[in-house]
Amino acid sequence: MLVTKQYLYETVASLLEGGSPSAGKKFEPRMVQAHLQQAINRKLKTEYVSVTLPSDETIPEGLVLACYNDIPVTPYKGLSRAQLPAMPISLRRNMGVFFVGPATGGNIPVVTVDDPIITVESVIGISVVITGTQQVISGLVAGSTTVSSDAFSNKEVNIVRGNFPIPGIDPTDGSNYFTKVTASTLITFSTPFVAGEYLKIQTI
Amino acid sequence: MLTALDQYIPLQNGQASFIKEQNLINDLLGVVGYEVRDGFVVFTEDITNPDGLNVNAVDMQLVVMDIGKYGDYDILPLTADMAAQVVAEVVSLLMPTPYPDKRVDSMSEEPLNKRG
Numbered sequence: 001m002l003v004t005k006q007y008l009y010e011t012v013a014s015l016l017e018g019g020s021p022s023a024g025k026k027f028e029p030r031m032v033q034a035h036l037q038q039a040i041n042r043k044l045k046t047e048y049v050s051v052t053l054p055s056d057e058t059i060p061e062g063l064v065l066a067c068y069n070d071i072p073v074t075p076y077k078g079l080s081r082a083q084l085p086a087m088p089i090s091l092r093r094n095m096g097v098f099f100v101g102p103a104t105g106g107n108i109p110v111v112t113v114d115d116p117i118i119t120v121e122s123v124i125g126i127s128v129v130i131t132g133t134q135q136v137i138s139g140l141v142a143g144s145t146t147v148s149s150d151a152f153s154n155k156e157v158n159i160v161r162g163n164f165p166i167p168g169i170d171p172t173d174g175s176n177y178f179t180k181v182t183a184s185t186l187i188t189f190s191t192p193f194v195a196g197e198y199l200k201i202q203t204i
Numbered sequence: 205m206l207t208a209l210d211q212y213i214p215l216q217n218g219q220a221s222f223i224k225e226q227n228l229i230n231d232l233l234g235v236v237g238y239e240v241r242d243g244f245v246v247f248t249e250d251i252t253n254p255d256g257l258n259v260n261a262v263d264m265q266l267v268v269m270d271i272g273k274y275g276d277y278d279i280l281p282l283t284a285d286m287a288a289q290v291v292a293e294v295v296s297l298l299m300p301t302p303y304p305d306k307r308v309d310s311m312s313e314e315p316l317n318k319r320g
Contacts, residue, residue, distance in 0.1 A: 003287040006276040015295045039290040062270045070261045081246040088266035094240045096267045101211035119261035144229030
């Protein structure tokens with residue numbers, strides 16, 4: 001849809017005049033146009049461009065930087081692309097497209113896919129098995145009281161800890177510690193690990 | 205909102221395919237580049253890949269004309285949803301408050317000037 005000032009003005013005018021034919025015009029066209037211009041500037045968060053850049057290149061006067069948020073990106077021939085929301089002024093070195101960066105607004109509904117469950121199974125000091133997406137896990141040593149990994153970032157985790165010298169035994173007899181915590185990247189235990197102790201951490 | 209350290213790197217048209225052939229720099233030192241082509245910003249990799257950057261939307265800053273310099277019939281640099289928001293904003297600002305209807309709101313003061 002092509003948007004012009006006249007189109008915006010007529011849309012606003014028809015909405016203001018609508019509903020009550022005898023109401024008559026209660027607004028001045030010039031006032032509506034001024035409000036429209038202000039609203040557009042607010043929407044685009046416009047700011048004037050410096051006329052002379054540090055590189056001594058000159059940008060014509062009367063140009064502004066306009067912000068556009070949450071422009072969808074789509075896959076394209078093995079790469080990805082985003083459609084320009086408006087045609088920028090043509091400047092040298094494609095400077096009309098002044099900035100492109102990851103969206104920060106978060107207004108686009110994003111379909112999220114659950115992260116794979118990551119399971120860390122360790123016999124402290126002897127073996128470590130990680131299943132799911134490979135992540136760096138640190139702290140799985142005797143004497144440590146913390147286990148940290150980006151895998152635990154804002155995740156809930158199940159923890160099983162017990163004195164099981166043989167890897168592979170499922171410690172579900174209730175004598176072990178089984179809990180659910182929300183980890184940041186760090187899980188802190190009340191007592192230090194000892195060599196040979198079994199530890200299983202699983203993200204939920 | 206827009207930070208200098210979190211942005212993609214502009215390339216001149218054709219540079220991406222040129223860089224692609226240079227083994228030492230073809231990953232752009234880990235950053236993502238883009239070219240502007242036919243009304244699209246085309247990135248040097250698939251940033252939507254869920255196993256990669258997983259970026260589904262971007263922010264942009266474009267250089268456009270001062271809004272005051274657009275004529276009545278020039279195409280404004282607005283998307284359709286932005287235009288709808290601008291209209292809604294101005295209408296809500298200028299729309300007169302309707303008279304209270306005494307038939308449904310008996311507590312309201314009777315209007316001095318009834319509608320014709």
